[in-house]
Amino acid sequence: MLLCDIGNTSFHFLDEEREYKEDVALFEPETIQEKVYFICVNQVVSEKLSSLENWIDLAAFIDMSKYYKTMGIDRIFAVEALSNAVVIDAGSAITVDIVKDEVFLGGFIYPGIGAMQKTYENISPALAYSFNFECDLDIMPKNSQDAISYGYLKTFYCEVMSHKMPVVLTGGDASKLKQIFQNAKIDTQLIFNSMKKIIKENEEKLC
């Protein structure tokens, strides 16, 4: 079974055990003949795929009334995978969603690591540091690198921990955030697992 999670920059495939990515700007989806189950946040790609019969959009099997209109389908699939958790998907944006007793309570969006580093750089060359993920968030910083690291990480940490729920990390930067959320569970295949779950639940319709 071939799965594909399509973002703004890449097609992220899972072919049984093997994961690989293709560039959105270069990849031609019509070159694939077999059935592909996908989700897609990229409007342009979505339109292209709607004419290809072997590309099956799994968004069609979600009860969208539980979510809000402009919510990304990747966030929805992350939420669908869990019953009680704060789900953090750390990519170019970091999305944080709360699921309680299988009900989506809402969520927020925080800038991704790369985006936020650029933000500090653009404010002033004096703030052009990489974040220090080993910065001690229990004491107030007394140097510039820690001052921006704390500004980005501690603020975020405070909000997430205020929910007093298990934290699940996914996305490309999950392991970096794990340094801050030391008790969090990393699940890099959360979205693919959610896609498999939806396929299983809708087996009859999909065959």
Add this chain to the structure above:
Amino acid sequence: MLLCDIGNTSFHFLDEEREYKEDVALFEPETIQEKVYFICVNQVVSEKLSSLENWIDLAAFIDMSKYYKTMGIDRIFAVEALSNAVVIDAGSAITVDIVKDEVFLGGFIYPGIGAMQKTYENISPALAYSFNFECDLDIMPKNSQDAISYGYLKTFYCEVMSHKMPVVLTGGDASKLKQIFQNAKIDTQLIFNSMKKIIKENEEKLC
């Protein structure tokens, strides 16, 4: 008495009661003949002013051992003005500093409102919203505008409130943040007041 707080983009003057700004790129400091007491975070301007006798750098009167080497002089002056507070200076960057019993405990730097709005915009056109300062930070958002507003504001709010200290707001965006920190005190002239205090304490040396 003429005071001047020099930032990265402007000379901010206080001439007795009258406040005005001049563009860093256009203003020629040698056109002023009278004595000017100033602080300056702008390296290029600092070098220029060092050759002008009537421009008096108030940084020389601060015990710098209480602070850290790369800390902006504007932050130091904000801290010098207070005894027990979380001081938030909201400009292109937002600096947050803690003073307890007149001792500086440390501080952090968070992106300013304009910078952070651009960050979200750059991540995706789908996130190109203005922040909603009336967003209810007690409930998890269920729309995109509130999802980024909450992401920017609630995370910041959580950290600041965790110190359980009085909050003082200054800088150009103080009144916007007042909508979030409803019990905070706004002091738009905090840095000028601090400059006056330092001048008074060092009157003998300065005459």
